[in-house]
């Protein structure tokens with residue numbers, strides 16, 4: 001049998017500091033990286049003032065354009081095994097409040113909170129409209145603009161929102177209009193309703209944008225009311241596709257963020273959005289290249305006060321690792337995101353069960369039997385199952401289902417094979433170890 005060793009893994013150096021959380025996204029400075037995303041929590045001056053008092057460092061105002069009328073109802077929640085709204089869906093459009101009111105309140109908030117970042121989100125159609133809205137936004141004293149090229153419902157049918165975000169040429173053209181008329185930084189908010197985020201990011205750059213924000217919501221149907229046979233949310237017996245967001249979308253947002261952050265020709269700052277619920281999520285976004293983070297759904301569900309824990313958690317995390325400023329964290333995990341073909345095929349792990357922690361639930365046995373490689377076995381006379389390491393492929397499934405923290409760990413096997421990637425193997429320069437768990 002092969003020898004095994006503990007997976008130490010590199011840890012970040014500990015040296016206590018009080019981190020400076022000041023954030024700079026394309027020239028938009030805020031006292032911390034936590035911003036309200038453009039959405040209902042940033043709909044009015046009173047709300048944004050309360051948010052800033054609670055600790056938020058910035059706010060992207062609810063998108064301004066020709067004021068619209070919304071339908072009733074307009075939100076849907078995805079509830080999963082007793083957890084309310086792990087995913088969220090909306091068919092709301094941009095602001096329904098008069099532009100004069102919005103601009104007056106933005107100016108007032110900026111005057112009262114000069115150190116906080118106030119960003120005006122815009123979505124209009126013609127160049128003349130963009131020019132007018134941009135000039136009016138600048139007059140408020142706002143710190144930046146965000147171009148909403150992301151909304152996947154209602155506005156895209158009118159040729160705006162994600163209809164622009166999906167067409168790099170149009171995106172580039174409208175960005176260049178905005179940059180031409182703006183004297184303040186311009187962020188381009190991208191849609192995830194696209195195969196590859198990179199062309200859209202490069203178009204934002206080519207248009208002169210100072211940064212991008214991502215993601216907006218994902219086109220979706222949240223569920224179906226089976227009694228009425230109507231999808232949710234219902235509007236007098238009908239429904240329509242909406243935008244998906246909340247905790248469930250974080251993996252999609254992280255991928256798009258990382259894809260742009262590691263793109264050699266990109267190089268713009270990124271404001272990360274999508275499924276951020278706590279400081280750890282925020283730290284992950286920063287580590288994958290975001291210089292600020294925006295939150296919508298979690299604030300809608302739990303209120304502005306969540307930012308207190310976010311600030312404290314991020315500060316403690318950075319302090320414990322000797323990170324004095326956000327730049328010490330931003331992008332730290334980007335170099336470790338690589339192509340599948342560059343992964344080491346000879347790296348081998350197996351599952352180890354800590355008998356002292358195991359409660360004998362056998363969820364791991366069921367999972368490995370039915371969903372993996374049939375190599376965790378119940379044992380007579382003990383509640384602790386045994387892993388057959390000669391068959392274990394190190395897939396992680398048992399560790400994922402085990403309800404006891406740190407009860408199952410994945411440990412590296414010293415199999416004697418030097419690292420070799422698939423790309424090296426196909427180029428004839430790497431020797432792969434024999435496959436495990438494959439029976440002919």
Ligand SMILES: Cc1cc2nc3c(=O)[nH]c(=O)nc-3n(C[C@H](O)[C@H](O)[C@H](O)COP(=O)(O)O)c2cc1C
Pocket residue numbers: 037038039040062063088089090092093094095121148150151189215216217244245246247249273274275276294295296297298
């Ligand atoms: C009800 C609702 C309204 C929204 N309205 C806007 C909007 O007006 N402009 C915009 O750019 N994004 C809008 N968004 C998208 C959010 O700003 C954000 O990009 C998205 O919800 C993902 O973040 P989250 O997972 O933290 O909610 C809206 C989202 C929701 C849920």
Ligand code: SF4
Pocket residue numbers: 350351367368372373374375376387391392393394395396397398399
């Ligand atoms: S890591 Fe995968 S193959 Fe190995 S014991 Fe766990 S579930 Fe089975």
Ligand code: SF4
Pocket residue numbers: 353357358359360361362363364365384385401402403404407408
């Ligand atoms: S899932 Fe975890 S706690 Fe349950 S039997 Fe397996 S190792 Fe023990």
